[in-house]
Amino acid sequence: MTSAFCLALAVSTTTTASASAADLFNSAQGRFAVGDTRGALADIGGAVASEPGDTNALALQAIYADAAGDLITREAALFRLGALDGAKRAGVDNLLHAIRIASFTPPNPLPAIAGPSTAIIVLGYGLLPDGTMRPELVNRLQAALVQSWVMPSSPIIVTGGAPKNGITEAAAMQWWLQNHGVPANRIHAEHRAASTVGNALNSVPLARSLGANSAIIVTSANHIRRATVDFNVAGLPVVGAMSAITSAGELIAELMPLTKREQLGMYRDAIKVFGIPGRY
Numbered sequence: 372m373t374s375a376f377c378l379a380l381a382v383s384t385t386t387t388a389s390a391s392a393a394d395l396f397n398s399a400q401g402r403f404a405v406g407d408t409r410g411a412l413a414d415i416g417g418a419v420a421s422e423p424g425d426t427n428a429l430a431l432q433a434i435y436a437d438a439a440g441d442l443i444t445r446e447a448a449l450f451r452l453g454a455l456d457g458a459k460r461a462g463v464d465n466l467l468h469a470i471r472i473a474s475f476t477p478p479n480p481l482p483a484i485a486g487p488s489t490a491i492i493v494l495g496y497g498l499l500p501d502g503t504m505r506p507e508l509v510n511r512l513q514a515a516l517v518q519s520w521v522m523p524s525s526p527i528i529v530t531g532g533a534p535k536n537g538i539t540e541a542a543a544m545q546w547w548l549q550n551h552g553v554p555a556n557r558i559h560a561e562h563r564a565a566s567t568v569g570n571a572l573n574s575v576p577l578a579r580s581l582g583a584n585s586a587i588i589v590t591s592a593n594h595i596r597r598a599t600v601d602f603n604v605a606g607l608p609v610v611g612a613m614s615a616i617t618s619a620g621e622l623i624a625e626l627m628p629l630t631k632r633e634q635l636g637m638y639r640d641a642i643k644v645f646g647i648p649g650r651y
Contacts, residue, residue, distance in 0.1 A: 390417065391421065392417075392418045392421035392422040392425065392428070392651075393418075393651035395414045395415065395417040395418035395421065396414075396415065396418045396425075396427075396428055396431075396650075396651050397650045397651060398414045399411045399412075399414035399415040399418065399431060399435070400431075400649055400650065402414060403435060403438075403635075403638075403639065404639065406632070406635055408435060408438050408439045408631075408635070409439055411435050412432070412435040412436055412439050412441065412444070415428055415431045415432045415435055416432060416444070419432050419448070423451070424455060426452060426455050426456045426459050427647050427648065429448050429451055429452040429455070430448075430452060430459055430462075430463050430645070430647060431642070431647060432444065432445075432448040433445050433448035433449045433452060433463050433467075434463065434466065434467070434638060434641075434642060436448060437467050437470075437638075438631060438634065438635065438638050439631075440631060449463065449464070462604075462645060463645075465603070465604065466600075466604050466641045466642075466645055469599070469600045469603040469604055469641065470600055470634060470637050470638065470641060472599075473596040473597070473599045473600045473603075473637060474596065474628055474629045474634055474637070475628045476596065476599070476612075478592040478595045478596075478612070478614035479611070479612060479613060479614060480514075480592075480613070480614055481613070482514075482517050482518045482520075482521040482522075482611075482613055483518070483521070483587050483610065483611025483612075483613065484521055484522070485522055485525065485585065485587060485610055485611060486522075486524070486525075487522075487524035487525050487526075487582075488582060488583055488584050488585065489522065489525055489583060489584075489585045489586060489587055489610060489611075490525060490526050490527070490528055490578040490581060490583035490585075490586045490587070490607075491515060491518050491519060491522060491525050491526070491527045491528070491586070491587050491589060492527075492528045492530060492570075492574050492578065492586050492587070492588050492589065492602070493511055493512065493515040493527065493528070493529045493530070493544055493589045493590070494511065494530060494531065494567065494570050494588065494589070494590040494594070494598055495508065495529070495530055495531020495532075495533070495539075495540030495541060495544065495564065495570070496508040496511065496531070496540065496591070497533060497535075497540070498533070498534075498535040498536075498538065498540055498543060499535065500535055500536065501535070501536050502534075502535045502536030502537065502538035502543065503543070504543050504544075504547065507591060507615075508540070508543070508544070509547070510591070510615035511589055511590055511591060511615045512544055512547050512548060512551075513615065514589050514613050514614070514615040515527065515548070515589040515613075516548065516551055516553070517613075518587060518589055518613050519548075519553055519557070522587070525557075525583075525587075526557060526559055526578070526581045526582075526583060527548065527553065527557050527558050527559065528558075528559050528560075528561060528574050528577055528578060528581075529541045529544035529545050529548070529558060529559075529560050529561070530560075530561040530564050530569075530570045530573060530574045531544070531561070531562075531564055531570070532562050532563045532564050532565050532569070533565050534562075539560075539562040541560040541561055541562045542560060542562065544560075545558050545560045559577060559581060561573045561574050561577055567594070567597055567598055567601050567640055568601060568640050568643045568644050570598070570601065570602075571598075571601035571602045571604070571605040571607075571644055572605055572644060574586075574602075574607075575602065575605040575606055575607045578607055579607070583607070584607075584608070585607065585608045585609070585610045586602055586607050586608070586609055586610070587609070587610060587611035587612065587613060588602060588609055588611075588612045588613070589612075589613045589614075589615070590612075590614065590615065591614065591615050592614040592615065595612045595614050596629065596637065597636055597637050597640055598612070599612050600637045600640065600641050601640050601641065601644050604641045604644045604645055605644050
């Protein structure tokens with residue numbers, strides 16, 4: 372080997388060795404956030420090599436490997452994770468299954484039929500500065516209204532914070548539904564969520580407290596798959612998902628299965644819902 376090559380190899384080895392497991396874990400999360408799946412997988416592999424008992428790092432290794440299509444690394448990470456923490460292994464299995472199912476499930480503009488133990492959960496959308504609703508959110512509410520007619524005994528949860536002019540998304544939705552004939556005692560508002568992750572984490576315990584053991588999600592067509600993943604990972608099975616579709620063209624555009632790159636948003640959300648820390 373040339374002296375220049377030996378020097379480069381030594382520098383590379385020293386740099387890798389000097390990076391702590393926490394540094395590599397944080398770097399992996401940062402790489403994955405910007406879509407560098409292979410770089411994220413390499414960094415988390417280094418973290419696992421440094422701290423082989425770190426179940427969060429092993430969980431991420433399995434998730435990143437799935438996103439990268441590296442099935443051998445995924446299965447090895449899942450096997451090691453299962454030996455250390457069977458419950459966390461089961462959770463990662465559920466997460467990956469939810470993403471696979473959502474990626475091949477097209478949006479449905481028709482209401483689903485279920486019993487009173489299934490909640491109808493309507494996801495918010497950013498309000499205008501004066502606190503009024505954008506057309507996108509009205510479309511979701513119109514779909515939710517139809518769903519409420521099909522399931523007259525089910526509780527309805529409206530979820531969304533981000534107040535504008537002192538009004539949260541949930542409050543605006545609650546008023547709209549009441550003004551369109553839905554009884555006030557059917558509607559339960561969740562006023563804190565600022566994202567789809569927050570919608571899931573905050574709405575699931577509320578749904579459980581109302582006696583619901585499953586949910587029908589109502590949101591926009593281009594949002595339905597990610598929302599379905601988040602709620603399934605949060606622990607509330609989604610048995611139906613009604614999309615607010617405004618045109619045939621929109622429906623056609625959302626019918627195709629997602630590519631791995633298009634799935635990355637679902638992976639990122641699912642990791643947050645699952646509770647893996649963003650940084651060490």
